[in-house]
Amino acid sequence: MAIDTSRPAIVAVPRLELRESVTAALRELIFTGAFATGERLVETELAERFGTSRGPVRDAFAELEQVGLLTSGRGKGTYVRELTTIDVDELYTLRQSLETLAVRRAVDRLGETVVDELNGHVSAMEVAFAANDPVAAASADMAFHRTILEGADHGRLLVAWERLADQTRLLMHALSQILPEQRLGGLDHGPIVSAFETGDTVAAEMAIADHLDQARSIVMQSFAARDAASDLSD
Amino acid sequence: MAIDTSRPAIVAVPRLELRESVTAALRELIFTGAFATGERLVETELAERFGTSRGPVRDAFAELEQVGLLTSGRGKGTYVRELTTIDVDELYTLRQSLETLAVRRAVDRLGETVVDELNGHVSAMEVAFAANDPVAAASADMAFHRTILEGADHGRLLVAWERLADQTRLLMHALSQILPEQRLGGLDHGPIVSAFETGDTVAAEMAIADHLDQARSIVMQSFAARDAASDLSD
DNA sequence: GAGAATTTGTTCGTATGTATC
DNA sequence: TGATACATACGAACAAATTCT
Numbered sequence A, B: 001m002a003i004d005t006s007r008p009a010i011v012a013v014p015r016l017e018l019r020e021s022v023t024a025a026l027r028e029l030i031f032t033g034a035f036a037t038g039e040r041l042v043e044t045e046l047a048e049r050f051g052t053s054r055g056p057v058r059d060a061f062a063e064l065e066q067v068g069l070l071t072s073g074r075g076k077g078t079y080v081r082e083l084t085t086i087d088v089d090e091l092y093t094l095r096q097s098l099e100t101l102a103v104r105r106a107v108d109r110l111g112e113t114v115v116d117e118l119n120g121h122v123s124a125m126e127v128a129f130a131a132n133d134p135v136a137a138a139s140a141d142m143a144f145h146r147t148i149l150e151g152a153d154h155g156r157l158l159v160a161w162e163r164l165a166d167q168t169r170l171l172m173h174a175l176s177q178i179l180p181e182q183r184l185g186g187l188d189h190g191p192i193v194s195a196f197e198t199g200d201t202v203a204a205e206m207a208i209a210d211h212l213d214q215a216r217s218i219v220m221q222s223f224a225a226r227d228a229a230s231d232l233s234d
Numbered sequence C: 001g002a003g004a005a006t007t008t009g010t011t012c013g014t015a016t017g018t019a020t021c
Numbered sequence D: 001t002g003a004t005a006c007a008t009a010c011g012a013a014c015a016a017a018t019t020c021t
Helices: A008-012 A018-031 A043-050 A054-067 A085-109 A112-130 A134-151 A155-178 A190-198 A201-233 B018-031 B043-050 B054-067 B085-109 B112-130 B134-151 B155-178 B190-198 B201-233
Strands: A070-072 A078-080 B070-072 B078-080
Touching (some): A018 A054, A018 A155, A043 A054, A085 A155, A085 B085, A112 A134, A155 A201, A155 B085, B018 B054, B054 B155, B085 B134, B085 B155, B155 B201
Antiparallel strands (some): A070 A078, B070 B078
């Protein structure tokens, strides 16, 4: 047992690679709106800001571009993605497809503890909406859906969904600036939870599909209104 | 003697980033089985092989890991992914979900020219199977499905599918070594094309779902048999 | 449209951590 | 286990390309 007990704490913590912590930091900055949509991100700037070289920043750019949070052209820089009504339609129709599959697989597998967890996220969502905290509301909302996705026990499904979840977070922030009154708060997660409680697979599939259709409709309307307004101002 | 993938139009296209051409070359080498599944890939080796520095190779590793063709651990190197029966199940169930959505959107949009294109891919597939050319058969098969996906006019759906398509190519190569007689040749694409011809959306959805279910069943059986055999030999 | 400034793409050196004998 | 070999993550400088003046 005479092994280097001088600094056990450091060894205990799993070493986080710089590229990952930079990626996580950037992701969070995007979600919280520290960067405006369409804003250009410069490697050297962020490298200095994070106290690293350009390498890890470059890696983070590449990953976040894959995820769909950033866009870049040939040597033309990297920008925070701007979402259009087409993007909104794609996001929600694809999420509908993925989450329907997730529900189908998850209903049988999940027990009461998960229903409690789902209810917890719903409560957190209501609190956040009441407090007019869109970031917290979005977090709770995504946590609700993530719980279902993780219950599906399907690695590739989860990975595919996580990319859309990240883009949804970006979307939510854009939306919070368009739609202050949070009409999304009116969306009901109840039927989904109920179907999970009774173990009714078909009802659960229909509930999640319906839920995402309503969300799509609301968000599409908001974006269409924004685009119409910006067209006028141009 | 292990060199020379530098056959393609060498300097003909100057406007391709090194990272992209390295990624494409690596992808092709994996599909054609130049690397065995589970084989370790070393940055310095491939950099020398491609005549570049380690940077672009590193970038290519990162992208192909995202795609699911490579795996890597923390400082443990990068390896060609090994597929299990669980991976096969995930691949085909998720493809079923995505391609069903694609069909739903594509049927209305696509005209006669696309039906001709689909028939062309089916013919190419039959020729390849008759010639016992699994690589060409896999190419034609994926081209068939890609045609449908592109017809869906849904960028994110296409991107998500392409990742699975790449992994399916990897799977096909592994399968060609397990199952020489190509039982997959028995799979029929006819009902899918027919439904497209008549414009029957529901029939098309059922046809593609059924098709992928059959493929999944065949491939799962093959992998289960392989695993059982390797368990005995251990 | 030419040239300067800035930013990205690429290369290579070095240190840290892993695997192996 | 201890020491060695080695691959990778990071840093820094060079080169090419784009944008702005």
